[in-house]
Amino acid sequence: MHSESGEIMVGHTRRYQYFFIPAFLLLLLLALPGAAPASGSGDPLPGWRDGPAKKAIIDFVDRVTKKGGPDYVPPAERIAVFDNDGTLWAEQPFYFQLAFVLDRVKALAGKHPEWKNKEPFATALSGDRARLDRLNHDDFIKLLTATHTGMTSQEFQATVRAWLQKARHPQTGLPYTGMVYQPMLELLRYLAKNGFINFIVTGGGIDFVRAFAEKVYGVPPERVVGTSLKGKWQIKDGKPVIIKLPQLASFNDKEAKPLNINLHIGRRPILAAGNSDGDLAMLQWTAAGQGARLMLLVHHDDAAREYAYDRDSSIGRLDKAWDEAKRRGWSVISMRNDFARIYPGAGK
């Protein structure tokens, strides 16, 4: 009987073994994309130092993902919006897209001899920092439309990608996409793992940011909302093309951010992250919704590892949004205190 029982067991065991292998693989599969808040080490945000900002993030994610909890939010409604310049990557000594624009003006100058004596092109070609600093919003729009139009979005994005491959930041020597903030990359990933739908809502050009957002941030093109130009539909050699026109459709800054969130997303975010007064309206819009909300304000106070500037700066000025954050208890992220690392590649 023992013997028979033993043999039966062997039979069962073998059958169970067939299940054991897929079970083990399936457990691995489920564990890897990580439904749980933490992945691997247990700390989902190793690039963040322990402190009020990190705690606010983890508490918020725990609350809105806790089924049956009072703050539970279904995955489809877990909309998170992120500014880009100064929030996901650096923006000093000038917006990175401006570096691209200036390089494009230089590259195209041969075809436009008149630019040498025509502003704002002459200034753009001079490379003179003092003169460049005096360019205003209208000048920037002129440079933008001159360099970003007359081609398709696809052709434009290919140009951006080729530029990102070669261009280096004048101060760090890093590729511009190497100057994304490691803690924010971790935050994007952590949110995505917890069922959030991450959007970028940027004052930068929509096609410019789409050129790298999927690869660098894991944010696909349909979740990038940005400054946009009008397009023109035409049939060329029997094939339809959409050509970028030198006409601004939407300058996605300040109040335009919530207006475009309403247009593109159609649902109020429950999390918003920005770094300047240009993000105030987006943060207010997010804060004014019902239920749990998290508003994050990146504060550039790390002169040693990044830059310290925002409180009295022309780029990324943080004045009204700072006051509102203090008044309403939004989370201010001190890059000096809260970021254990700044850039992905650098040790510091």
Place this chain on the structure above:
Amino acid sequence: MHSESGEIMVGHTRRYQYFFIPAFLLLLLLALPGAAPASGSGDPLPGWRDGPAKKAIIDFVDRVTKKGGPDYVPPAERIAVFDNDGTLWAEQPFYFQLAFVLDRVKALAGKHPEWKNKEPFATALSGDRARLDRLNHDDFIKLLTATHTGMTSQEFQATVRAWLQKARHPQTGLPYTGMVYQPMLELLRYLAKNGFINFIVTGGGIDFVRAFAEKVYGVPPERVVGTSLKGKWQIKDGKPVIIKLPQLASFNDKEAKPLNINLHIGRRPILAAGNSDGDLAMLQWTAAGQGARLMLLVHHDDAAREYAYDRDSSIGRLDKAWDEAKRRGWSVISMRNDFARIYPGAGK
């Protein structure tokens, strides 16, 4: 030895049993959301009759989801765009949104005594079919802006939802959302199960369609692209609100469809479905991409179960798009032949 071996086996077996249960549950879990083309019965599209349209759909999905195959498309790029009126739900004897607009004009007429003697409102209030038929595009925009503005998107959508609950189609007596096409619901679900990202790209109002698209089609608001009005940001009692303005931002028809696909999605669809000349540009835009593509044209040829009209109609006219479909071999869906059922609730 036998005895010892038997006991060891019992031990292993028990341990395997712990894995067996989660393995079984996990297999179930993976099977339910359906990574496989078919769910349940084996036919993912039971509302479709066997024929060239159904075959084209299943072949296409098989090809683009076959890893390692020549036509494989990664899930992030499986963008599918659907027109709404006449493609996902009926549009006769008039666009359903027009029924909403007319009901709103009636509901608001008490506050606007001047409408009685002012066109196009007088016609809208008359309910006279012959007069209504003579309303043109500008009239419709006037009625739309008068009834769709001065409130937030959220308030507007609540009004739409309340209307959808009560309103009944004048000919079928069905709720308007009961006149979505069962085969198209199955197609949306089938595509979603196969990793596609479904968008609605409609000439209808973006807020109107967003009011029901998630519940009825499983398409969340951020994947609805439609005709839009401008919005105004204001702070009211310390709270930000976005008020819908009586100014058209984009009339999402014809060439505007691919232009708005470029703006909102930023990636070329690999599948497009429409039913009229208003969808031609969207279909052309989709067709002109590289790699496997599927263009579907719903043909209203079923006078018995739905309507037969499109080839010479003012609503949903199918003329140029028909010629292009024939010339280029796009899939024409005959509602009479290809749809085994029309509406979800009805037996027929």
